[in-house]
Amino acid sequence: MSDERRMAVLRAIVEDYVSTREPVGSKNLVERYQLGVSPATIRNDMAVLEEEGYIAQPHTSAGRVPTDKGYRLFVDRLATVKPMSAAEKRAIQAFLDGAADLDDIVDRTVRLLASITRQAAVVQYPSLSRAAVRHVEVIHVGGRSALLVLITDTGRVEQRVVTLHSRVADAELPPLLADLRTRLNAALVSRRVAEARDLLPGVADEVPAPQRAAADEVLAALRDGLTAALEERVVIAGTANLVRSGTDFPASLGSVLEALEEHVVLLRLMQEMAEDQQSGPGGLSVRIGAENLDLGLAETSVVTSGYGEGQALARLGVLGPTRMDYPTTMAAVRSVARYVSRILAQ
């Protein structure tokens, strides 16, 4: 019972099913792949594979279809991630190199991923709790309003406008704000965002009593901005691609789109995938079908990779039918993640 050949059979089944979308039978298998044995032998192997839960038949006397477990084994041990061609690599680089600011990078990346994989793409903004405060600015913009600007070392910028209601003379406002600006930068710069938020009360305590109320108003807004900077954000694209391969989603297509719009769900998924220790080389992580059933994404597979410094800043990836071409998808995700990381490194 050559275990090796059975694996070859499983691989052939997955590849064939992915490309034809039809249950694959023993006869076709030996015709299309060099297995060197007769259909009857293959049938025996298939019976074992079915017993072990790697494949299944839709109904008696039909061909076999890989199960989620079968796909899992395939990506973990059988698939060889095909390297991308030089031309493709160059295209990726050229497309991403034109980006200006962070928003632009994220936007281009998600479109690029969607178009080269022909599936739905997801990119999470680099931020997480690892980001640190780079600069805080407090600007008096006429009247009793002030503008707060918060810049993190991941390139993210948050701003808030505060209109002060406290009893402070108009003339005192500018010096008060300038003072706050100095204190804040001294206290917060190069702290992590979450840390910085916890330090705000300490800053407030050092402000002289008469101006304390106004300072509190400003700090409340800043706290708001820091919280927003902690908040994860995602961008998606290529949902039309899901529809195109729509026959692969019996009935769930609607719920898939819903999940995609519910950014909270996506973020949780990305989070979980980041924690998967099974994530292979290059930070690639794959979720298959029912593995994320709880999220309303049964029948879908997700391939993601970390990106950014040490692949820890955030994740990006694609989402498609369980029956997807894992090797090429994984290659594309990995390549894009690398180039984006490189660009962000500047």
Place this chain on the structure above:
Amino acid sequence: MSDERRMAVLRAIVEDYVSTREPVGSKNLVERYQLGVSPATIRNDMAVLEEEGYIAQPHTSAGRVPTDKGYRLFVDRLATVKPMSAAEKRAIQAFLDGAADLDDIVDRTVRLLASITRQAAVVQYPSLSRAAVRHVEVIHVGGRSALLVLITDTGRVEQRVVTLHSRVADAELPPLLADLRTRLNAALVSRRVAEARDLLPGVADEVPAPQRAAADEVLAALRDGLTAALEERVVIAGTANLVRSGTDFPASLGSVLEALEEHVVLLRLMQEMAEDQQSGPGGLSVRIGAENLDLGLAETSVVTSGYGEGQALARLGVLGPTRMDYPTTMAAVRSVARYVSRILAQ
């Protein structure tokens, strides 16, 4: 030939077809609506309506279905926009009142529209070329970098980071930037964004020669920011709703999603609808089916309304199958537009 009754028949056909999704025949029509005549009479009317192009039959001996032209007549002259219930109005208000900044308003609005109409919703950011500059800030953030912040009176904020390459002594940087800040605010505040962009060269000309190169670098970045502020942005939601009523889109569902992702297409559509002088009371405008064929949105209808000051700031609306419930959809779009305008007025 009572023209009046024929219109009543058309209205009944539209309403029946919208609610049943099935071609409607003369017999059913007299049963379900109080028309006070016999089926044979209705048949005569229907023959005329078909002759005039308002209805059509999918095949001989089937019921009638409204054509695009029929829907058009319906919305223009036959439909009575049902006012929303007090409870619904309160719900809308409550949902929007919690919003913090502009992004939050837009985000909540688009989700709200999608959920109450059960269709796809689109909200364009208020900006357009009407927005004016409220404040420009130039901040020195350590080293040779400066942060530019641009605020418009529509609440939009753009920021850019510039790293200077010109030959300017480190010590000269702060005063140079402060000087620029003053000049820029003097020249640009309360100008329209497009106007402001054209004024930049004038500002540059007044900078003393030795610092001219550095100033140009800063102004280039600001020009960039102003251009971005001019750029239209849209947000969409509720694409899953389109899939749910998927049977109404024979084959085009994919292209509809594509169009939705191509923000450029949407913006052009919004633009065109804003120019439609047929836009009825309350700034409502409706596009039906093939009227926007060129955009890949055949079989789709779009209902939008302007919102913001004088309904001129931007547009919002929903997009769904041609066979949609126009009266309630129009009512919902109108109500939401009003509340958003009210909130933005502050």
Place this chain on the structure above:
DNA sequence: CCTGGCACTCCAGGCGCCGGAGTGCCAAGT
């Protein structure tokens, strides 16, 4: 352990059939 043969299963799709819903038209009624 592989292989050819064989009997069995079962879906997919083509065919024919009919009922029902709908139409157009006409002649008669008001």
Place this chain on the structure above:
DNA sequence: ACTTGGCACTCCGGCGCCTGGAGTGCCAGG
């Protein structure tokens, strides 16, 4: 000049039937 009932006609949609083909499991022999 409309409206109406009657009537013949059309045609889709669904149902049942059937058959061909692809696939399987099992067995006995190499």
